[in-house]
Amino acid sequence: MMRLPPFTYLAPKTVADAARLLGEHGADAMIVAGGTDLYPNMKRRQFEPKVLVGLGAISELRGVRGSASRGLSLGPMTTLTAVSQHAEVARHYPALATAAGLVSSPQLRNMGTIGGNVCVDTRCNYYNQSYEWRKAIGFCMKKDGDICLVAPGSSRCWAVSSSDTAPVLWSLGAHIRLTSADGERTVPIATLYRDDGIDYLAKRHDEILADIVLPPADGWRSRYLKLRRRGSFDFPVLGVAVNLRMDADVVSEARIVLGAVASLPREAKPAAESLRGQRLTEEAITRAADLAAGPAKPLDNTDYAHFYRKKMTRVFVARALRSLAGLDDGVDSTEAP
Amino acid sequence: MNKHEFSIIGQPLPKVDAWAKVVGETRYADDLVMPRMAHGKLLRSTHPHALIKRIDTARAQAVPGVYAVITGADLPRVKFGILPVSQDEEALCNERVRMVGDAVAAVAAQDEETAEQACRLIDIEYEPLPALMSIEESLGHPEIRIHEYGDGPNVHKNVALQFGDVEAAFARADLVREDVFFYEGNTHLPMEQHAAVAQWGADGKLTLWSSTQTPHYVHRLLARILDVPAAHIRVIAAPVGGGFGGKLDPFAHEIAACKLSQLTGRPVKITLTREEVFYVHRGRHPVLMWLKTGFTREGEITGSHIKTWLDGGAYGSYGVASTFYTGVINPVTYRMPVYKFEGARVFTNKPPCGPKRGHGTPQPRFALEVQIDKAAEQLGLDPADMRRRIVCEPFTKTANHLTVTTIGLGECIDKVVEASGWREKWRGWQTGAPRRGPLRRGVGFACSAYMTGAGTAIYWNSMPHSGVVLRADRSGGISVLCGATDIGQGSDSILAYLPAEVLGLDPKDVHVPPADTTLTPVDLGSYSSRVTLMCGMAAIQAAQRLRAVIARAVARKLEVDAELLVFRDRKVGVPDDWEKAVPFPHAVELAEAMHGVLAFPGSYAPPKRAGKYKGGGVGPSPCYSYSACAVELTVDEETGEIELHDVWIGHDVGRALNPLLVEGQVEGSVYMGIGEALMEAQVFRKGLHKHPSMLEYKSPTTLETPEIHTILVETDDPEGPFGAKEAGQGPLLPVLPAIANAVYNAVGVRVDEVPISPEKVLKGLDLKRQGKTPRVGPERIPLFKFKEPLVVESAFGQPADAVAVRPFADQETSR
Amino acid sequence: MKVRLALTVNGESREVLAPVHKTLLEVLREDLGLTGTKHGCELGECGTCTVLVDGEPVLSCLALPVAIEGRAITTIEGMAEGGELHPLQQAFAELGAAQCGYCTPGILLTAQALLDETPTPTRDEIKEALAGNLCRCTGYTKILDAVELASMRMGARK
Ligand SMILES: Cc1cc2nc3c(=O)[nH]c(=O)nc-3n(C[C@H](O)[C@H](O)[C@H](O)COP(=O)(O)OP(=O)(O)OC[C@H]3O[C@@H](n4cnc5c(N)ncnc54)[C@H](O)[C@@H]3O)c2cc1C
Ligand code: SF4
Ligand code: FES
Numbered sequence A: 001m002m003r004l005p006p007f008t009y010l011a012p013k014t015v016a017d018a019a020r021l022l023g024e025h026g027a028d029a030m031i032v033a034g035g036t037d038l039y040p041n042m043k044r045r046q047f048e049p050k051v052l053v054g055l056g057a058i059s060e061l062r063g064v065r066g067s068a069s070r071g072l073s074l075g076p077m078t079t080l081t082a083v084s085q086h087a088e089v090a091r092h093y094p095a096l097a098t099a100a101g102l103v104s105s106p107q108l109r110n111m112g113t114i115g116g117n118v119c120v121d122t123r124c125n126y127y128n129q130s131y132e133w134r135k136a137i138g139f140c141m142k143k144d145g146d147i148c149l150v151a152p153g154s155s156r157c158w159a160v161s162s163s164d165t166a167p168v169l170w171s172l173g174a175h176i177r178l179t180s181a182d183g184e185r186t187v188p189i190a191t192l193y194r195d196d197g198i199d200y201l202a203k204r205h206d207e208i209l210a211d212i213v214l215p216p217a218d219g220w221r222s223r224y225l226k227l228r229r230r231g232s233f234d235f236p237v238l239g240v241a242v243n244l245r246m247d248a249d250v251v252s253e254a255r256i257v258l259g260a261v262a263s264l265p266r267e268a269k270p271a272a273e274s275l276r277g278q279r280l281t282e283e284a285i286t287r288a289a290d291l292a293a294g295p296a297k298p299l300d301n302t303d304y305a306h307f308y309r310k311k312m313t314r315v316f317v318a319r320a321l322r323s324l325a326g327l328d329d330g331v332d333s334t335e336a337p
Numbered sequence B: 001m002n003k004h005e006f007s008i009i010g011q012p013l014p015k016v017d018a019w020a021k022v023v024g025e026t027r028y029a030d031d032l033v034m035p036r037m038a039h040g041k042l043l044r045s046t047h048p049h050a051l052i053k054r055i056d057t058a059r060a061q062a063v064p065g066v067y068a069v070i071t072g073a074d075l076p077r078v079k080f081g082i083l084p085v086s087q088d089e090e091a092l093c094n095e096r097v098r099m100v101g102d103a104v105a106a107v108a109a110q111d112e113e114t115a116e117q118a119c120r121l122i123d124i125e126y127e128p129l130p131a132l133m134s135i136e137e138s139l140g141h142p143e144i145r146i147h148e149y150g151d152g153p154n155v156h157k158n159v160a161l162q163f164g165d166v167e168a169a170f171a172r173a174d175l176v177r178e179d180v181f182f183y184e185g186n187t188h189l190p191m192e193q194h195a196a197v198a199q200w201g202a203d204g205k206l207t208l209w210s211s212t213q214t215p216h217y218v219h220r221l222l223a224r225i226l227d228v229p230a231a232h233i234r235v236i237a238a239p240v241g242g243g244f245g246g247k248l249d250p251f252a253h254e255i256a257a258c259k260l261s262q263l264t265g266r267p268v269k270i271t272l273t274r275e276e277v278f279y280v281h282r283g284r285h286p287v288l289m290w291l292k293t294g295f296t297r298e299g300e301i302t303g304s305h306i307k308t309w310l311d312g313g314a315y316g317s318y319g320v321a322s323t324f325y326t327g328v329i330n331p332v333t334y335r336m337p338v339y340k341f342e343g344a345r346v347f348t349n350k351p352p353c354g355p356k357r358g359h360g361t362p363q364p365r366f367a368l369e370v371q372i373d374k375a376a377e378q379l380g381l382d383p384a385d386m387r388r389r390i391v392c393e394p395f396t397k398t399a400n401h402l403t404v405t406t407i408g409l410g411e412c413i414d415k416v417v418e419a420s421g422w423r424e425k426w427r428g429w430q431t432g433a434p435r436r437g438p439l440r441r442g443v444g445f446a447c448s449a450y451m452t453g454a455g456t457a458i459y460w461n462s463m464p465h466s467g468v469v470l471r472a473d474r475s476g477g478i479s480v481l482c483g484a485t486d487i488g489q490g491s492d493s494i495l496a497y498l499p500a501e502v503l504g505l506d507p508k509d510v511h512v513p514p515a516d517t518t519l520t521p522v523d524l525g526s527y528s529s530r531v532t533l534m535c536g537m538a539a540i541q542a543a544q545r546l547r548a549v550i551a552r553a554v555a556r557k558l559e560v561d562a563e564l565l566v567f568r569d570r571k572v573g574v575p576d577d578w579e580k581a582v583p584f585p586h587a588v589e590l591a592e593a594m595h596g597v598l599a600f601p602g603s604y605a606p607p608k609r610a611g612k613y614k615g616g617g618v619g620p621s622p623c624y625s626y627s628a629c630a631v632e633l634t635v636d637e638e639t640g641e642i643e644l645h646d647v648w649i650g651h652d653v654g655r656a657l658n659p660l661l662v663e664g665q666v667e668g669s670v671y672m673g674i675g676e677a678l679m680e681a682q683v684f685r686k687g688l689h690k691h692p693s694m695l696e697y698k699s700p701t702t703l704e705t706p707e708i709h710t711i712l713v714e715t716d717d718p719e720g721p722f723g724a725k726e727a728g729q730g731p732l733l734p735v736l737p738a739i740a741n742a743v744y745n746a747v748g749v750r751v752d753e754v755p756i757s758p759e760k761v762l763k764g765l766d767l768k769r770q771g772k773t774p775r776v777g778p779e780r781i782p783l784f785k786f787k788e789p790l791v792v793e794s795a796f797g798q799p800a801d802a803v804a805v806r807p808f809a810d811q812e813t814s815r
Numbered sequence C: 001m002k003v004r005l006a007l008t009v010n011g012e013s014r015e016v017l018a019p020v021h022k023t024l025l026e027v028l029r030e031d032l033g034l035t036g037t038k039h040g041c042e043l044g045e046c047g048t049c050t051v052l053v054d055g056e057p058v059l060s061c062l063a064l065p066v067a068i069e070g071r072a073i074t075t076i077e078g079m080a081e082g083g084e085l086h087p088l089q090q091a092f093a094e095l096g097a098a099q100c101g102y103c104t105p106g107i108l109l110t111a112q113a114l115l116d117e118t119p120t121p122t123r124d125e126i127k128e129a130l131a132g133n134l135c136r137c138t139g140y141t142k143i144l145d146a147v148e149l150a151s152m153r154m155g156a157r158k
């Protein structure tokens, strides 16, 4: 049986207390929300924190508040199930409901939180392995070693950002509030991510993600498509989040963000740019899809061959756009085909 | 007996162990807890190939809570293996490790955490050797030898058999096809991770509870490995949480648990992690195949020649048998008058392959059925009709001297054609599949056959393959003691139904205790689809012997002729005078008073029909099951993804003793075939298993599993218990080629290897767009010299020997 | 660090003194003797260890008992009420939906949660609900059939 390493567990009741505890314990402590990402990693000895600060008892972090017209606030401890089934989310931010509803399995969505999903560790099939396996292959720089096994000449880690909701939240223009013992700051979620497989979050270790704020939804339409081998369990090996604001049938604003193609969600700006002021014709869609595939640079460290994931980027972007344009292409577009 | 005379046979009854399973009462090996029990853990090699220079356990021994640490030096220096011809394993490696995952040391401690921690403190110095990770590498480097024995450097087994003149057969053909196929290796992935509890008692006797499919072989081998008289060893099979062939070898954790128990004087439990289960493996061999077959214009096969190369992994396991199985079963399906088979199993530094559901036969079946599809296209024939026309004749011999009895394949094909709407859905070759956007629909067809129990045992002997002792109790209950293990297939239920049928009891009155080598007569194990037939026949024999004695006693009491007595509804009496019928418990008392203790043996050994040539012992079976399969699917031309809609499977099971159980076996087989066809693969990279986890080894979920429509065909085989044949493995076989053929039907791409991943489909579509041959699959075969073939006359078409003569059969059981 | 845990399991209050890093799966099996809960990976990748917490299916291999103190935990041992099988258990037994039976506890509890929320699910809804439970034996066919049968019977009872 795979077991957790020993730790001390702290269960603060307020964000302030949590922030204080994290400040006190410094690098020894880690935050745990649903634990669905952290515990498997701990069992494989990717992390052996001395102290866990569990956020489960902090009621202010749980639940969805506000309205689509003024903007929604998602408590980071809201489960993925709750996010995916929330009526307001499903109606006005459908891509988010879709993404949350496509994470892993039903059981896992009952446990995993949206905050944990935003902060989920990057993945690599040289890294998500037991201690013994990693020892056998000689460890890599993300944990216990000093080279990259995917790109041996590289001085950095290319582990893959594998969150389903992160690209969607980015495309929706979400902001996050980070709280620590030193105070709090609110920043666009796009600035949370760094292009580094190891230090993938641009936040301090002791900063708690305390709120996720969605801007008003008016006029925006969104889609999320996910590539993976099975309809359940599997992480995305490509995620495509598209958010468009339409002025009649003309695109007035567009954001396309790709998940699972790099160490952070990647915004496909030129592709989005190309749509602005356009009607969603086949030609416009094809052009945007071609442009979007540009920034996708998958490496061979997840399921599916990387050339295939790259190829699918085009297809998925086109499908997401077609679906938003109401063009029937025979494929069910809210779910991954 | 006629079908309508049965009271239990043919009924969709719940399994006898169903109730315990739905309330969580069933105690699997890992659920066992004993006083003072210690927990064990194995330390496994981190090198694919290396010499062990030094092992130092001092630091591990010093960990508080550690009871014992052992290495190979603590065990007798014997090598073992499941087959007498491949004794090449060590429980804990002494000098050399041959794969990542080979066990080298073991710890017993007060809990699993401590044992694991101690394992990490064992210092081992390795001297790495070059690792050979593929057939090509192993054949290309004869100077590096994984084992010293075998049929050549890194060649474990090299076989060649020829039945008739293949060249002449090809010369006679209107069409001769040569194709190369590859079938990737995959694993059983039972939901239960292997577990064992050993207790070496103060009396010097050892008891082992284990999740094993074959307690008898474990018993035999433990005696050798531990150098303890077999008489002092007791192996008890725990209910098995899924086997599929993965729990058929004796394993290091079982042996280590025993030794650790001896040293600590405590019961010791070892449960493998999921990752370890991937190393223990013994799953499907990766097989590269070259197949050449001649066809007449009408689709008749004139002759067939297959060459197979099996990537065996680091040890022998069942590999010699697996090698033969890639060659010997193809001829039992269609008329194939001339046949040649060459096969080689190659050692590599990977977990050893062995028997997985269908053992060695799904690979050549995939090759043959895809090739037939290609031939049908060239000949302009409907692939279902073509197969229907060339089905083997019942009660004849095949080219390679296998005796086939009943064959329900024609009926299976007809029913599947009918149920699937094949006539409307298959619209001819090159007609273009229905399209919706990038989605294209296709249908595919394939057939197969499989054996119902191996005709020979793993070690040569002339004892029964299956034994039963049936004991009647004064309560009116009976106990069926048998060494078979229920791995979920329902063998305990079969052991209850058959005697209940013979004795007019309710299955609930029958007790089937678990296999226990001190109590239950030997059954060789739950493999090769042998249990229902072999244990079933033994159980019927024992029940009939009991019935005869009870009938005599009741006849005397009722003063009637014993011949007139009927056993039903827990009573024994004359139908015309049923009020006088004696309740079964009383009948037992009468019989016990007359006869003494009521305990009767039943024995079964298969008919002796091995072909009279070297190698003729692998392949014979009392009878063969047949399956036909149609698949309907959609291929997405932009993504290469395949969505299965429906699978129709017709299966000739001889007789469905319990249709629910048979359907369950068929559905499970189809499921596993789907996984192998689309996504399951044991892949290695840099000397290691690429992803030894449930997440990355892809097993289909409810969402990938289509509707499975099962059609049972009954042929009432004279060899089987009440006519039954196997159902647990055969129906896997046609699924893969049917899917490959359906993909071709949908998008015109031939993927000649499994799994058929979206990448491969897309690659094929790209080739098609470029005007190249839209085929994806292996291009080359290794430079390899097979043995001079053993040339034997083809026995094709000869009539089967009349009613088979079986050892241990007696008057009552011959029907 | 050992902690005193007050858990409500199958309607009973149970106190356990256990290291805080033991998962619910381990505490149920090793400290409470409830071995009906099975495990196939301990990493959240198979669904075998599913139990209900306040009626919702969760993975006991990734749940920490301290984090769910006070919530109602249901294991397979608590599914039959007062010796009477839950209609799902009855249907699973009758239809042969449990072969080796190893995935069965997790699947039964997941199905129970589904029927509690959606008494008459469509086949697709059942597939969605059970998409987090792997079974290697049955091909899911009989499992889906059994859930449908139980749902029908439960509807008829009302
Ligand atoms: C088998 C399996 C399949 C999975 N499939 C998917 C998938 O398909 N898609 C997907 O996106 N994910 C998947 N996951 C990953 C994970 O389960 C989800 O991302 C989940 O949402 C994580 O949430 P959690 O609450 O469980 O996070 P936790 O495990 O509790 O935390 C994850 C990380 O975030 C940090 N963290 C959590 N909350 C906060 C906070 N409020 N402030 C600061 N830091 C915080 C933690 O310290 C930790 O580093 C899968 C996991 C498993 C085991
Ligand atoms: S990308 Fe390289 S460094 Fe990062 S986890 Fe993978 S192998 Fe290790
Ligand atoms: S044991 Fe596999 S998900 Fe918990």
Ligand code: FES
Residues within 6 Å of the ligand: B191, B241, B242, B488, C097, C098, C099, C100, C101, C102, C103, C104, C134, C135, C136, C137, C138
């Ligand atoms: S019944 Fe065996 S795994 Fe489901």
